Amino acid sequence: MRARVSVALLAGLVALTGCGTVPASSSPVQITQVAEPPGDIGIEALPPVAGASAEEVVRGFVDAMASTTRNHPVARQYLTREAAAGWDDTDGIDVISADYAPVASADGSVTVTAGLVGKVDGAGVFSVGGGQAFTTTFSLVEQDGELRITNPPDGLLQLEPDFARTYDQVNAFFLDPTGTRVVPDPRFLVSGDSQATALVDRLLAGPSTAVAAGVTNPAGGVELRSNVAVDQQVATVDLTGLPTGGADGLNVLCAQLVWSLDQLDDVRAVRVTVDGQLVDLPGVPDVQTVDDWASFDPDAVPAASVGHYVADGALRTVTAGEAAPGPAGTGQYGLVSAAVTADAGTNELGTTVAVSVAGGTSSLLVGPYGGELAPVLTAASFTAPTVSATREEVWTVRDGAEVIRVPTTGSPQTVSATTLPGLGPARVFRLSPDGVRAAVVVDGADGGQLLVGTVVRDDDQVAVRDLRAVAPDLSQVVDVAWRTAASLVVLAGAGDEDGTAPYAVGVDGWGLDPLSTAGLPAQPTAVAAAPSRAVLVVAGGTLWQLVAGTWSTLVRGQGPVAGGSPFYPL
Template identity: 45%
Template sequence: MTGRSQSMRLGVWAAILGLVISGCSTVPTASAPVAITQVSGGVDEPIGVEPLSPEPGASPEEIVRGFIESSASTVQGRPVSREYLVAAQAETWDDTASITVIEPELSAVTSGPENAVRVTGQLVGTVDRAGIFTPEIDEFAIEIPVVLENDQWRISEPRAGIYITRTDFERAYEQRDIYFLDATSRFVVPDPRFFVRDGRVQSTQLVERLLAGPSLWLSPAVVNELADMRLVSNVLVTGRQARVDLRQDGEPSNEDLEGLSAQLVYTLLGQLSIQSLEITVNGTDPQLPGVGPVQELSDWLSFDSDSGGATGVGHYIDAGGVRTQDGNPIPGPAGTAAYGLTSAAVSIDESTGEPLSLAGLAVSGQSSTLYVGPYGGELAEVLPGSRLTAPTWSPVAEEVWTVLNGSDVFRIPTGAAGQPVPAPELAGTGAVRAFHLSRDGARAALIIETAAGPALFIARVERTQDTVTVRSPVAIAPSLSGVRDVSWTSAGSLIVLAIEPGGDQIVPYTIGVDGWGITELTTDGLPGEPDAVAAAPNRALVSAGGTVWQFTLEVWAVLIRGQAPLPGTAPFYPS
């Protein structure tokens, strides 16, 4: 996706950091996918403005441009698009194979003696049959052959799938999350997919995608309690209540039923206008303890990994000591700069919502030291090294993570020695400058020093009873350069500091976990370039010019209203 035309400034913070735009993949799903361009039961009527049929006597260039414009159709089978093809191809063309999204500024000119139209432009990315977006920034170029048929130019060899401009794609498609469980079955994990904007409730489509399973990329990091389920009939929606009837060979356990209930509730109630959900498995109500036959989002809040970060108080470093957002030092020696910390991270006690443990990094010259201990208490040295990344806490285990010397990932359980985490692909990708676990523990955001400069990557975290592995880092924002810092806004979105396209200034952006939806935030109110960022649901902090700022009322503002900016760096929220 290009930051040039896709980036925009938004003035409403809730529309930025509150936006859930999650999931990540660069490969097709493992199971038989549901065609993204089709809707269960069929869509026979157009939604919005339908493209025009070809004009009599249209030139080859006009035919090709019209064909691309017709891809914005939401009618099943795209009958208008088929009017631009020769009769034989109109009968057989597969419009569901994939979607190639390109920027609106494209060129279409006749080239060569073979009556072909060459289309060139800037590639944004591709969407596969399962609705999974993969960002690209390559130049787009394709030769589309045309011939005269009945004295009218028509396309003779259309490629499978459609080509569509970004603006038309945004009008014709919308992104929704389907939810799986992390490897420990504690949290729901978003996996974003695109659907046609058909004007109908997409409840059946969403459940069908759940049954088909996670993306192949995400699959090793998650659990799908609906993997062996079948949908008996379309999801029935009555008013604001939905009913999902499932069938499975054998009887699922209560633990399985809790997991599948959380997956369905977050997938359907978390995004659509549905407020309650009735689930049957093999014709009966799951009868889960403490949960009635009609389920609501409130029944499964414990599966929401973002809930802990929603109430945590922001922290930052000032002259080696840890302070809270009100400017006061935290209790204990870490608050009085006893360790000379340059960055830190705090874990949360799930039972109380209060800070539990503190990990702090001290950097002196060419050496780094990681300290860990109770929040407000003494810290112990747990890992020395020549270069360590800022610490990050795992949300599914009381352990802190860091990367040593650019490629060696370590996790340090509380009270235990550091353990190396296999990350076989990192060594060949580049030096890791930042490493942050997602709020659900299934992914990690990395800044990696590539040949083209520091770039944003997402890797998955595979966890079994005996092993933990970091695998398959993928670049999700190839259009952003000079990436300086990153933080998780939610389990499915991030805020990143990077150089603005065509400029040389560092600015903040929000971005979905799959690379879709890059949105530039304002820098109004800041004294200079931001150099570090921290995020939590609906909140963000940055440090700029040696001071710390919060985003509020459409601008960056001081931490304490009516007072001077507070000095500090390296802001962070508990996780």
């Protein structure tokens, strides 16, 4: 009979020090190749050629840093012996534009200038470059008759195409404060056989600084005993150092591991062991998949989440433009925007929060979906309300500066967002599906700017912190929506062209890509999105949905429906 670690045994590991079959703990085995695979992946590093000029040596060094061979032995051949011995190639990555220029100076040094795409730290966390220029100067001397670099900066310098070819972006998943969803924390890992081990290592090390204050990590303090083994698409994760406790902590840890590893191409299921013994959780098979932890799905959307919009002051659904039930669907409130909560358990829509405008005054209205709405606040303006799938509350920004949280069973509360007023008036505020992040569009010198911050909850205190630009290359941002828990759809200035176009971008700023505009009658002015739902935009005062890369009307074969302020209930 196979040895197992049961929930009861996990709760009492400390008391079992005398048991030969269930050790209380064991020393972790040294984990090798955590960050790098054993060989090159698609990029062959070429050694220096005899008689190379200073510029050629620097170019060769930059090219050789794209290799994934451990310790970068070929890249070190471009350095003096002293520099090669002291160079630390593990201290993060500067990702630069491919059109960099090495320019030699009269003193023999070479200055490299490029656009800074971003930086990747030692934990694989990407930070967008923010439009900065990258400049570094290499000093060279002659050694054994050849020019060699004396001062390589620690870390790697990689061209954007090389970085994209050799690194994969995956998520380490942590837990939202309600304990109901895993929250993505994007990381970049080298492609290859060691990726599963590297990902679990990042997970156990904890969340990135940007999101740490908004999530919990039940895996804290746990260690890997050995490398993660993958056989026939089943990853075996052997842990040690689990804290004592019951099934809840182990359940969440398994959910984190399974959701994280499921992203890898060669993993379809996970076997979790503790000190070499298989975990035994009630109702959970020995080999676990995301289906066993579906309740933690970071992108779950209730079936009742049908697109809504506002037309002529009335709340409507995208189903052939039908009016929403109750007085909100009649137009009597004069609505300009709205949001609706949804209950995944009952598959019913819950609370409606809407904004109406009359006589130059905006009112925030709250009430049950399909029922009467009552005013709870007034102001000169409110941003369109926003909801997450994890809490019964709605958020908005009053008069461009005051973030307001409205619990569906309580009174409105001001949320601390101390840095927001200094960044400019906020005209869009969107919670992520898990409620851990907020995307904000603020008015600045160059028009709308997109920021992403972290929602931090401490007892009864709620704050939005660490607001940071994630798409600095975009200007004139008009609107934003969450496509998934880790990605956004943005309406912004369309490069060198006039007007506005849709873009997709990761929550960390990586992967800024234009979306199609095929089929749109005019430039888009508002956007709505949700996981597993079609992206909606307003263009020319009518509603359009993105289907198979082309924008179409809400009902195929029928004309466009007039309306604005689209959204999905969550």
